[in-house]
Amino acid sequence: MGGCGTAPDTPAQVTTNAKAVVQADGKFNDTDVMYLQMMVAHHEQGLEMVRLAEKSAQREEIKNLAHAVDATQSDEVELMKSWLTGWKKPVTVDHAPSAHADHGGLPATGKEEIAALKKAKGTAFETAFLNLFVAHQHNAVEMAQLEKTDGANAETKAFADRVRESRTDQIKQMLTLLNT
Incomplete structure:
Protein backbone atom coordinates (compact mmCIF):
# COMPACT_ATOMS: atom_id res chain seq x y z
CA MET A 1 0.00 0.00 0.00
CA GLY A 2 1.58 3.27 -1.02
CA GLY A 3 0.61 6.80 -0.16
CA CYS A 4 1.73 9.98 1.43
CA GLY A 5 3.85 9.13 4.44
CA THR A 6 3.35 5.38 4.06
CA ALA A 7 6.19 3.07 3.11
CA PRO A 8 5.43 0.49 0.41
CA ASP A 9 4.35 -2.91 1.76
CA THR A 10 3.59 -1.42 5.18
CA PRO A 11 0.18 -2.60 6.40
CA ALA A 12 -2.22 0.20 7.21
CA GLN A 13 -3.57 0.29 10.72
CA VAL A 14 -7.24 1.03 10.97
CA THR A 15 -8.94 1.84 14.23
CA THR A 16 -12.68 1.50 14.51
CA ASN A 17 -15.05 2.35 17.28
CA ALA A 18 -17.76 -0.14 16.33
CA LYS A 19 -19.13 -2.28 19.12
CA ALA A 20 -21.48 -5.19 18.75
CA VAL A 21 -24.23 -5.36 21.31
CA ASP A 30 -24.98 -19.26 39.36
CA THR A 31 -22.38 -20.84 37.08
CA ASP A 32 -23.06 -18.25 34.35
CA VAL A 33 -22.68 -15.43 36.88
CA MET A 34 -19.56 -16.89 38.48
CA TYR A 35 -17.98 -17.57 35.05
CA LEU A 36 -18.50 -14.00 33.86
CA GLN A 37 -17.30 -12.50 37.15
CA MET A 38 -14.19 -14.69 37.11
CA MET A 39 -13.54 -13.93 33.45
CA VAL A 40 -13.80 -10.17 34.02
CA ALA A 41 -11.08 -10.45 36.69
CA HIS A 42 -9.05 -12.83 34.51
CA HIS A 43 -9.32 -10.55 31.46
CA GLU A 44 -8.32 -7.48 33.45
CA GLN A 45 -5.21 -9.29 34.62
CA GLY A 46 -4.50 -10.44 31.06
CA LEU A 47 -4.91 -6.88 29.82
CA GLU A 48 -2.26 -5.77 32.30
CA MET A 49 0.14 -8.34 30.86
CA VAL A 50 -0.54 -7.64 27.18
CA ARG A 51 -0.19 -3.91 27.73
CA LEU A 52 3.26 -4.59 29.16
CA ALA A 53 4.04 -6.64 26.06
CA GLU A 54 2.80 -3.89 23.75
CA LYS A 55 5.40 -1.57 25.34
CA SER A 56 8.25 -3.94 26.19
CA ALA A 57 8.37 -6.68 23.56
CA GLN A 58 10.99 -6.28 20.87
CA ARG A 59 9.58 -8.62 18.23
CA GLU A 60 6.74 -7.26 16.10
CA GLU A 61 4.93 -10.63 16.19
CA ILE A 62 4.62 -10.40 19.95
CA LYS A 63 3.59 -6.73 19.88
CA ASN A 64 0.94 -7.56 17.24
CA LEU A 65 -0.39 -10.47 19.27
CA ALA A 66 -0.53 -8.31 22.39
CA HIS A 67 -2.35 -5.54 20.52
CA ALA A 68 -4.92 -7.98 19.12
CA VAL A 69 -5.52 -9.55 22.54
CA ASP A 70 -5.86 -6.06 24.07
CA ALA A 71 -8.55 -5.08 21.56
CA THR A 72 -10.47 -8.34 21.85
CA GLN A 73 -10.37 -8.68 25.63
CA SER A 74 -11.21 -5.01 26.21
CA ASP A 75 -14.40 -5.50 24.19
CA GLU A 76 -15.11 -8.79 25.96
CA VAL A 77 -14.80 -7.14 29.40
CA GLU A 78 -17.40 -4.55 28.39
CA LEU A 79 -19.69 -7.28 27.05
CA MET A 80 -19.42 -9.45 30.18
CA LYS A 81 -19.99 -6.48 32.48
CA SER A 82 -23.08 -5.49 30.47
CA TRP A 83 -24.52 -8.98 30.87
CA LEU A 84 -23.86 -9.04 34.61
CA THR A 85 -25.34 -5.56 35.00
CA GLY A 86 -28.37 -6.61 32.96
CA TRP A 87 -28.83 -9.55 35.33
CA LYS A 88 -28.43 -7.18 38.30
CA LYS A 89 -25.33 -9.06 39.49
CA PRO A 90 -21.99 -7.61 40.66
CA VAL A 91 -19.34 -7.29 37.96
CA THR A 92 -16.54 -8.08 40.41
CA VAL A 93 -15.58 -11.42 41.90
CA ASP A 94 -14.79 -12.32 45.48
CA HIS A 95 -11.02 -12.88 45.47
CA ALA A 96 -11.05 -14.97 48.67
CA PRO A 97 -9.73 -18.45 47.79
CA SER A 98 -12.48 -20.14 49.80
CA ALA A 99 -15.16 -18.46 47.67
CA HIS A 100 -14.13 -20.56 44.65
CA ALA A 101 -13.03 -23.81 46.27
CA ASP A 102 -15.96 -25.78 44.81
CA HIS A 103 -14.76 -25.23 41.24
CA GLY A 104 -11.01 -25.42 41.64
CA GLY A 105 -10.27 -21.90 42.81
CA LEU A 106 -10.00 -18.59 41.02
CA PRO A 107 -7.44 -19.06 38.25
CA ALA A 108 -5.10 -16.11 38.44
CA THR A 109 -1.58 -15.12 37.65
CA GLY A 110 0.23 -14.22 40.84
CA LYS A 111 1.20 -10.65 41.69
CA GLU A 112 4.79 -11.86 42.07
CA GLU A 113 4.79 -13.20 38.51
CA ILE A 114 3.47 -9.93 37.10
CA ALA A 115 6.01 -7.96 39.17
CA ALA A 116 8.81 -10.12 37.74
CA LEU A 117 7.44 -9.58 34.24
CA LYS A 118 7.52 -5.81 34.76
CA LYS A 119 11.23 -6.04 35.64
CA ALA A 120 12.25 -8.29 32.73
CA LYS A 121 13.92 -6.73 29.68
CA GLY A 122 14.63 -7.73 26.09
CA THR A 123 14.38 -11.37 25.11
CA ALA A 124 14.02 -12.33 28.78
CA PHE A 125 10.82 -10.24 28.84
CA GLU A 126 9.49 -11.93 25.72
CA THR A 127 10.18 -15.42 27.04
CA ALA A 128 8.67 -14.60 30.44
CA PHE A 129 5.60 -12.98 28.85
CA LEU A 130 4.95 -15.85 26.45
CA ASN A 131 5.34 -18.51 29.15
CA LEU A 132 3.18 -16.60 31.62
CA PHE A 133 0.51 -15.78 29.06
CA VAL A 134 0.32 -19.35 27.77
CA ALA A 135 -0.52 -20.46 31.31
CA HIS A 136 -2.91 -17.52 31.75
CA GLN A 137 -4.82 -18.34 28.55
CA HIS A 138 -4.88 -22.03 29.49
CA ASN A 139 -6.77 -21.01 32.64
CA ALA A 140 -9.32 -19.22 30.41
CA VAL A 141 -9.81 -22.43 28.40
CA GLU A 142 -10.42 -24.40 31.61
CA MET A 143 -12.91 -21.84 32.94
CA ALA A 144 -14.74 -21.87 29.60
CA GLN A 145 -15.12 -25.63 29.84
CA LEU A 146 -16.75 -25.28 33.27
CA GLU A 147 -19.27 -22.82 31.80
CA LYS A 148 -19.97 -25.08 28.81
CA THR A 149 -20.66 -27.99 31.17
CA ASP A 150 -22.63 -26.29 33.96
CA GLY A 151 -23.88 -22.95 32.60
CA ALA A 152 -27.50 -22.34 31.61
CA ASN A 153 -27.45 -19.15 29.52
CA ALA A 154 -27.13 -19.82 25.79
CA GLU A 155 -25.19 -16.62 24.99
CA THR A 156 -22.80 -17.12 27.89
CA LYS A 157 -22.17 -20.71 26.80
CA ALA A 158 -21.58 -19.56 23.21
CA PHE A 159 -19.19 -16.89 24.51
CA ALA A 160 -17.34 -19.55 26.53
CA ASP A 161 -17.01 -21.64 23.37
CA ARG A 162 -15.52 -18.67 21.48
CA VAL A 163 -13.13 -18.02 24.38
CA ARG A 164 -12.04 -21.66 24.37
CA GLU A 165 -11.39 -21.65 20.62
CA SER A 166 -9.62 -18.29 20.44
CA ARG A 167 -7.44 -18.88 23.51
CA THR A 168 -6.46 -22.32 22.23
CA ASP A 169 -5.36 -20.66 18.97
CA GLN A 170 -3.43 -18.00 20.90
CA ILE A 171 -1.67 -20.67 22.94
CA LYS A 172 -0.57 -22.43 19.73
CA GLN A 173 0.66 -19.12 18.31
CA MET A 174 2.60 -18.31 21.50
CA LEU A 175 4.18 -21.77 21.63
CA THR A 176 5.37 -21.22 18.06
CA LEU A 177 6.79 -17.82 19.06
CA LEU A 178 8.60 -19.41 22.00
CA ASN A 179 10.29 -21.83 19.61
CA THR A 180 11.47 -19.24 17.06
Missing part, protein backbone atom coordinates in the same frame (compact mmCIF):
# COMPACT_ATOMS: atom_id res chain seq x y z
CA VAL A 22 -25.14 -8.91 22.19
CA GLN A 23 -27.74 -9.52 24.82
CA ALA A 24 -27.59 -12.52 27.17
CA ASP A 25 -31.33 -12.79 27.54
CA GLY A 26 -33.11 -15.77 28.96
CA LYS A 27 -32.41 -17.93 31.96
CA PHE A 28 -29.06 -17.93 33.70
CA ASN A 29 -27.68 -19.72 36.73
Whole structure:
Protein backbone atom coordinates (compact mmCIF):
# COMPACT_ATOMS: atom_id res chain seq x y z
CA MET A 1 0.00 0.00 0.00
CA GLY A 2 1.58 3.27 -1.02
CA GLY A 3 0.61 6.80 -0.16
CA CYS A 4 1.73 9.98 1.43
CA GLY A 5 3.85 9.13 4.44
CA THR A 6 3.35 5.38 4.06
CA ALA A 7 6.19 3.07 3.11
CA PRO A 8 5.43 0.49 0.41
CA ASP A 9 4.35 -2.91 1.76
CA THR A 10 3.59 -1.42 5.18
CA PRO A 11 0.18 -2.60 6.40
CA ALA A 12 -2.22 0.20 7.21
CA GLN A 13 -3.57 0.29 10.72
CA VAL A 14 -7.24 1.03 10.97
CA THR A 15 -8.94 1.84 14.23
CA THR A 16 -12.68 1.50 14.51
CA ASN A 17 -15.05 2.35 17.28
CA ALA A 18 -17.76 -0.14 16.33
CA LYS A 19 -19.13 -2.28 19.12
CA ALA A 20 -21.48 -5.19 18.75
CA VAL A 21 -24.23 -5.36 21.31
CA VAL A 22 -25.14 -8.91 22.19
CA GLN A 23 -27.74 -9.52 24.82
CA ALA A 24 -27.59 -12.52 27.17
CA ASP A 25 -31.33 -12.79 27.54
CA GLY A 26 -33.11 -15.77 28.96
CA LYS A 27 -32.41 -17.93 31.96
CA PHE A 28 -29.06 -17.93 33.70
CA ASN A 29 -27.68 -19.72 36.73
CA ASP A 30 -24.98 -19.26 39.36
CA THR A 31 -22.38 -20.84 37.08
CA ASP A 32 -23.06 -18.25 34.35
CA VAL A 33 -22.68 -15.43 36.88
CA MET A 34 -19.56 -16.89 38.48
CA TYR A 35 -17.98 -17.57 35.05
CA LEU A 36 -18.50 -14.00 33.86
CA GLN A 37 -17.30 -12.50 37.15
CA MET A 38 -14.19 -14.69 37.11
CA MET A 39 -13.54 -13.93 33.45
CA VAL A 40 -13.80 -10.17 34.02
CA ALA A 41 -11.08 -10.45 36.69
CA HIS A 42 -9.05 -12.83 34.51
CA HIS A 43 -9.32 -10.55 31.46
CA GLU A 44 -8.32 -7.48 33.45
CA GLN A 45 -5.21 -9.29 34.62
CA GLY A 46 -4.50 -10.44 31.06
CA LEU A 47 -4.91 -6.88 29.82
CA GLU A 48 -2.26 -5.77 32.30
CA MET A 49 0.14 -8.34 30.86
CA VAL A 50 -0.54 -7.64 27.18
CA ARG A 51 -0.19 -3.91 27.73
CA LEU A 52 3.26 -4.59 29.16
CA ALA A 53 4.04 -6.64 26.06
CA GLU A 54 2.80 -3.89 23.75
CA LYS A 55 5.40 -1.57 25.34
CA SER A 56 8.25 -3.94 26.19
CA ALA A 57 8.37 -6.68 23.56
CA GLN A 58 10.99 -6.28 20.87
CA ARG A 59 9.58 -8.62 18.23
CA GLU A 60 6.74 -7.26 16.10
CA GLU A 61 4.93 -10.63 16.19
CA ILE A 62 4.62 -10.40 19.95
CA LYS A 63 3.59 -6.73 19.88
CA ASN A 64 0.94 -7.56 17.24
CA LEU A 65 -0.39 -10.47 19.27
CA ALA A 66 -0.53 -8.31 22.39
CA HIS A 67 -2.35 -5.54 20.52
CA ALA A 68 -4.92 -7.98 19.12
CA VAL A 69 -5.52 -9.55 22.54
CA ASP A 70 -5.86 -6.06 24.07
CA ALA A 71 -8.55 -5.08 21.56
CA THR A 72 -10.47 -8.34 21.85
CA GLN A 73 -10.37 -8.68 25.63
CA SER A 74 -11.21 -5.01 26.21
CA ASP A 75 -14.40 -5.50 24.19
CA GLU A 76 -15.11 -8.79 25.96
CA VAL A 77 -14.80 -7.14 29.40
CA GLU A 78 -17.40 -4.55 28.39
CA LEU A 79 -19.69 -7.28 27.05
CA MET A 80 -19.42 -9.45 30.18
CA LYS A 81 -19.99 -6.48 32.48
CA SER A 82 -23.08 -5.49 30.47
CA TRP A 83 -24.52 -8.98 30.87
CA LEU A 84 -23.86 -9.04 34.61
CA THR A 85 -25.34 -5.56 35.00
CA GLY A 86 -28.37 -6.61 32.96
CA TRP A 87 -28.83 -9.55 35.33
CA LYS A 88 -28.43 -7.18 38.30
CA LYS A 89 -25.33 -9.06 39.49
CA PRO A 90 -21.99 -7.61 40.66
CA VAL A 91 -19.34 -7.29 37.96
CA THR A 92 -16.54 -8.08 40.41
CA VAL A 93 -15.58 -11.42 41.90
CA ASP A 94 -14.79 -12.32 45.48
CA HIS A 95 -11.02 -12.88 45.47
CA ALA A 96 -11.05 -14.97 48.67
CA PRO A 97 -9.73 -18.45 47.79
CA SER A 98 -12.48 -20.14 49.80
CA ALA A 99 -15.16 -18.46 47.67
CA HIS A 100 -14.13 -20.56 44.65
CA ALA A 101 -13.03 -23.81 46.27
CA ASP A 102 -15.96 -25.78 44.81
CA HIS A 103 -14.76 -25.23 41.24
CA GLY A 104 -11.01 -25.42 41.64
CA GLY A 105 -10.27 -21.90 42.81
CA LEU A 106 -10.00 -18.59 41.02
CA PRO A 107 -7.44 -19.06 38.25
CA ALA A 108 -5.10 -16.11 38.44
CA THR A 109 -1.58 -15.12 37.65
CA GLY A 110 0.23 -14.22 40.84
CA LYS A 111 1.20 -10.65 41.69
CA GLU A 112 4.79 -11.86 42.07
CA GLU A 113 4.79 -13.20 38.51
CA ILE A 114 3.47 -9.93 37.10
CA ALA A 115 6.01 -7.96 39.17
CA ALA A 116 8.81 -10.12 37.74
CA LEU A 117 7.44 -9.58 34.24
CA LYS A 118 7.52 -5.81 34.76
CA LYS A 119 11.23 -6.04 35.64
CA ALA A 120 12.25 -8.29 32.73
CA LYS A 121 13.92 -6.73 29.68
CA GLY A 122 14.63 -7.73 26.09
CA THR A 123 14.38 -11.37 25.11
CA ALA A 124 14.02 -12.33 28.78
CA PHE A 125 10.82 -10.24 28.84
CA GLU A 126 9.49 -11.93 25.72
CA THR A 127 10.18 -15.42 27.04
CA ALA A 128 8.67 -14.60 30.44
CA PHE A 129 5.60 -12.98 28.85
CA LEU A 130 4.95 -15.85 26.45
CA ASN A 131 5.34 -18.51 29.15
CA LEU A 132 3.18 -16.60 31.62
CA PHE A 133 0.51 -15.78 29.06
CA VAL A 134 0.32 -19.35 27.77
CA ALA A 135 -0.52 -20.46 31.31
CA HIS A 136 -2.91 -17.52 31.75
CA GLN A 137 -4.82 -18.34 28.55
CA HIS A 138 -4.88 -22.03 29.49
CA ASN A 139 -6.77 -21.01 32.64
CA ALA A 140 -9.32 -19.22 30.41
CA VAL A 141 -9.81 -22.43 28.40
CA GLU A 142 -10.42 -24.40 31.61
CA MET A 143 -12.91 -21.84 32.94
CA ALA A 144 -14.74 -21.87 29.60
CA GLN A 145 -15.12 -25.63 29.84
CA LEU A 146 -16.75 -25.28 33.27
CA GLU A 147 -19.27 -22.82 31.80
CA LYS A 148 -19.97 -25.08 28.81
CA THR A 149 -20.66 -27.99 31.17
CA ASP A 150 -22.63 -26.29 33.96
CA GLY A 151 -23.88 -22.95 32.60
CA ALA A 152 -27.50 -22.34 31.61
CA ASN A 153 -27.45 -19.15 29.52
CA ALA A 154 -27.13 -19.82 25.79
CA GLU A 155 -25.19 -16.62 24.99
CA THR A 156 -22.80 -17.12 27.89
CA LYS A 157 -22.17 -20.71 26.80
CA ALA A 158 -21.58 -19.56 23.21
CA PHE A 159 -19.19 -16.89 24.51
CA ALA A 160 -17.34 -19.55 26.53
CA ASP A 161 -17.01 -21.64 23.37
CA ARG A 162 -15.52 -18.67 21.48
CA VAL A 163 -13.13 -18.02 24.38
CA ARG A 164 -12.04 -21.66 24.37
CA GLU A 165 -11.39 -21.65 20.62
CA SER A 166 -9.62 -18.29 20.44
CA ARG A 167 -7.44 -18.88 23.51
CA THR A 168 -6.46 -22.32 22.23
CA ASP A 169 -5.36 -20.66 18.97
CA GLN A 170 -3.43 -18.00 20.90
CA ILE A 171 -1.67 -20.67 22.94
CA LYS A 172 -0.57 -22.43 19.73
CA GLN A 173 0.66 -19.12 18.31
CA MET A 174 2.60 -18.31 21.50
CA LEU A 175 4.18 -21.77 21.63
CA THR A 176 5.37 -21.22 18.06
CA LEU A 177 6.79 -17.82 19.06
CA LEU A 178 8.60 -19.41 22.00
CA ASN A 179 10.29 -21.83 19.61
CA THR A 180 11.47 -19.24 17.06
